[in-house]
Amino acid sequence: MRPPALPCPALLVLVACTAPLLPVALRAADKESADRAAGKLITPAAERAIERGLAFLASRQHEDGSLGTSAYGKNVAVVSLCGMAMMSAGSTPGRGPYGAEVDKCLDFILRNTQESGYIKSPIDPSDRPMYGHGFATMFLAECYGMAQRPELRGKLGKAVELIANCQNEQGGWRYRPLREDAADVSVTVCQVMALRAARNAGIYVPPEKIERAIDYIKKCQNPDGGFKYILIPVGESASAFPRSAAAVVGLYCAGIKELDEGPEVANGLKYLMQYLPQRGVERRDAYYFYGHYYAVLAMWQAGGEPWARWYPAIRDDLVSRQQPAGSWVDLSISNEFATAMACLILGVPNNYLPIFQR
Numbered sequence: 001m002r003p004p005a006l007p008c009p010a011l012l013v014l015v016a017c018t019a020p021l022l023p024v025a026l027r028a029a030d031k032e033s034a035d036r037a038a039g040k041l042i043t044p045a046a047e048r049a050i051e052r053g054l055a056f057l058a059s060r061q062h063e064d065g066s067l068g069t070s071a072y073g074k075n076v077a078v079v080s081l082c083g084m085a086m087m088s089a090g091s092t093p094g095r096g097p098y099g100a101e102v103d104k105c106l107d108f109i110l111r112n113t114q115e116s117g118y119i120k121s122p123i124d125p126s127d128r129p130m131y132g133h134g135f136a137t138m139f140l141a142e143c144y145g146m147a148q149r150p151e152l153r154g155k156l157g158k159a160v161e162l163i164a165n166c167q168n169e170q171g172g173w174r175y176r177p178l179r180e181d182a183a184d185v186s187v188t189v190c191q192v193m194a195l196r197a198a199r200n201a202g203i204y205v206p207p208e209k210i211e212r213a214i215d216y217i218k219k220c221q222n223p224d225g226g227f228k229y230i231l232i233p234v235g236e237s238a239s240a241f242p243r244s245a246a247a248v249v250g251l252y253c254a255g256i257k258e259l260d261e262g263p264e265v266a267n268g269l270k271y272l273m274q275y276l277p278q279r280g281v282e283r284r285d286a287y288y289f290y291g292h293y294y295a296v297l298a299m300w301q302a303g304g305e306p307w308a309r310w311y312p313a314i315r316d317d318l319v320s321r322q323q324p325a326g327s328w329v330d331l332s333i334s335n336e337f338a339t340a341m342a343c344l345i346l347g348v349p350n351n352y353l354p355i356f357q358r
Contacts, residue, residue, distance in 0.1 A: 038300075038349040041311050046346050049319045050089055052326035053343040057082050058101050060336055065108025066121075070334040074121040077132040078333070079108050080139035081340040088347035088356070093147035106143050109136050110155060117158025118177055128175040130166070134190030137163065141197035142353055160198045163191045164209050170231060171212035184230045185220045186243050188213060189250035189294070196253040197355040214254045217247050218264050225271030241275045242291030244268060248298040253355075269302055277313040289330055289341035292318075296345045301358060311349065318342050 042050075060067045066074045067082055083105030086098035093103045112121045119136040120129045137159040144152055166173055172183025173191045192213050199205045220227045226239020227247040248268035256265055272295055292314055299310035321328055322342070323335075330338035351357055 038307075038311075038351070041315065041349050042346065043315070045319050046315050049322050050343050050346050052322065053328070053339045053346075054086055054089060054098060056326035056339055057085065057336060057343075058098060061101055061104060063104070064111075065104035065106075067336040068334055070336070071125045072334045072337060074108075075124050075126055075132055075333075075337075076109055076112055076119050076121055077126075077135040078337045078340070079105050080132075080135045081344065082336060083109075083139055084142060084353060085340040085343040085347070087142060088344050088350060088353050090350070090352055093143055093149075095146075102143075103147075105139070106147060106149070106152075109139060110149065110151060112136075113140075113155045113159065115158075117155070117160075117162040119159055128187070130173055130175055130177060130187050131190055133159065133162070133177065134187070134194045137194035138197045138355060141194065141201045141203065142355060144201040144203075156198060156201070157203055160195065160203050160205060163194060164206055167191075167209055167212065171214075171216035182230050182232050183216060185217060185227050185247050185250075186229065188216060189246040189253075192217075192250045193253050193355060200354050210254050214251065214256060217250050217254075218262070220247060221264055221268065225267035225269075227268070239271065241272065242287040242294070244271055245291050245294035245298055248272065249294045249301070252298065252301040265302075269298065269306055272298060273306065273309075276310060277317040279313075279316065289328070289338050289345075293341045293345055296348050297356060300348050300356065303358070315346060318346060 057067065061082070062073075065079055067078060072078050083102050086096075086102050086105075089098070090096055091098040091102050093099060093106050096102075109119060113119045113136075119133045124132065126132060137156070140152065140156045140159060143149075144156055162177060163173070166177050166179055168174070168179045168181065168183050170183045172185070172188035174180040174183050174187055192210070195205045195210065195213075216231075217227070219231060220229075222228055222237070222239045224239050226241075226244040228237045228239065229243055248265060251265050251268070256262075275291075275295070296311060296314055299307045318328070323329060326339070327335045328338035328342045329335055348356055
């Protein structure tokens with residue numbers, strides 16, 4: 001027997017109460033459906049490539065958490081990226097197939113976090129340490145809430161404070177933990193992503209820091225949609241793929257969407273599409289892994305056709321570049337850096353890392 005029909009007033013109340021929830025529910029269902037579809041883009045060949053890459057990284061890790069034998073083996077950015085690569089495949093500190101390795105990466109970063117909050121290994125050769133600090137802060141933020149480390153909250157908070165205190169008058173950051181006269185868009189995006197990850201984890205980030213960074217990144221955009229390196233006239237004023245990809249991700253991380261607050265993101269995406277990997281065409285791009293790490297994140301955030309075209313192209317390009325030992329090659333930094341970046345790029349559709357989520 002059917003239940004009696006609701007009286008009209010009750011029906012009206014029910015509709016009035018539930019109608020505002022329907023768009024939210026539909027958006028959530030659409031997002032879940034899109035995420036499932038994205039996951040299917042990781043082909044069996046890409047899955048094998050990720051597993052072989054992670055196995056290579058695990059084989060290169062030392063007991064202190066550092067990786068490999070190159071000068072960058074104790075670089076906090078490289079260690080953090082390796083830890084995040086393993087997390088992007090589902091492991092967390094102490095849990096999962098690479099939980100022990102993520103734990104070692106976390107130990108290394110915590111040991112190299114100074115009282116001031118500055119994260120840098122004393123024997124790291126890099127002369128651009130704010131890159132390392134930014135990536136390491138982002139890694140700590142991704143681990144926060146997943147690791148039972150009493151010191152993690154305090155060290156993460158101090159690392160965030162250091163970033164906030166080093167923002168210069170232009171609204172950006174440069175190579176060293178100082179308020180230098182000239183910022184650059186690449187280091188600035190690295191700090192913006194760290195701040196966004198920390199904010200996602202519940203760490204307070206002053207809103208004006210993000211607002212000023214947005215303004216700086218927007219000012220770096222050229223008429224062609226790409227981005228210059230620094231604003232001052234003596235700097236690199238031409239657009240380039242790696243830093244333009246980073247800038248678009250920086251705007252997304254700061255909360256700017258394509259149609260929200262100006263044309264910067266849409267124009268940036270249009271510029272990036274010129275660099276879509278082509279089958280059989282091997283570009284000798286400088287900063288290949290750095291550029292494509294940011295480019296795939298930009299396309300992931302954009303969704304739709306840009307993502308549908310970009311991910312399969314970079315996926316197949318990376319699979320073809322993998323070495324028999326499971327690594328990828330980068331002569332300027334290290335194979336561990338290249339392999340971590342490649343695994344992060346390939347694993348974006350898994351949507352495991354909070355900072356990468358749409």
